Amino acid sequence: MKNVLITASICAGISAFAQNDQYNVASFHDSGWKAPEVNYQGAAWLNFLTRSDSTFDYNVTQATFKAHSTLNWHKHETDQVLIVVEGKGYYQERGKEPMIIHQGDVIRCPKEVEHFHTSSLEQDVSYIAVYGSAPTVWTEVLTMDEYERIGKQLEEKK
Numbered sequence: 049m050k051n052v053l054i055t056a057s058i059c060a061g062i063s064a065f066a067q068n069d070q071y072n073v074a075s076f077h078d079s080g081w082k083a084p085e086v087n088y089q090g091a092a093w094l095n096f097l098t099r100s101d102s103t104f105d106y107n108v109t110q111a112t113f114k115a116h117s118t119l120n121w122h123k124h125e126t127d128q129v130l131i132v133v134e135g136k137g138y139y140q141e142r143g144k145e146p147m148i149i150h151q152g153d154v155i156r157c158p159k160e161v162e163h164f165h166t167s168s169l170e171q172d173v174s175y176i177a178v179y180g181s182a183p184t185v186w187t188e189v190l191t192m193d194e195y196e197r198i199g200k201q202l203e204e205k206k
Contacts, residue, residue, distance in 0.1 A: 087186050090117025100181035112174040113167035118195045121188040123162045126180030130155045137173030139165045146198045164190050169199040
């Protein structure tokens with residue numbers, strides 16, 4: 049019986065390793081890595097699920113922001129789609145009113161439109177971002193004062 053268990057364990061390990069060699073698999077359940085403290089304030093993690101290459105023109109990245117964290121104003125050369133997978137945050141496009149985003153929301157931001165997406169004042173947010181291969185263009189710092197003003201304004205509207 050002991051030999052059967054050892055053999056089964058070895059086969060399962062080899063099988064799992066072989067599956068990883070055959071497929072390019074990533075999980076949004078992985079936390080990713082702590083993002084360098086550039087273009088945001090607070091705490092953020094990035095998990096690059098798929099990167100663009102010669103056959104696929106889009107990046108698919110999971111970003112997780114702890115409560116009370118900001119992301120600076122920016123834009124992309126292509127449309128960007130955000131899929132909120134957990135928590136609550138804020139989203140705003142330049143010239144429009146900010147809005148609260150929740151788990152399950154899918155937002156499509158048109159190309160070249162300045163915007164930001166952040167956690168809420170009191171809750172973390174995690175979203176999957178789908179965007180083109182060109183680098184993000186950072187346009188303006190979202191100050192902590194502006195972020196807190198927006199958060200208080202949105203929370204009072206509820």
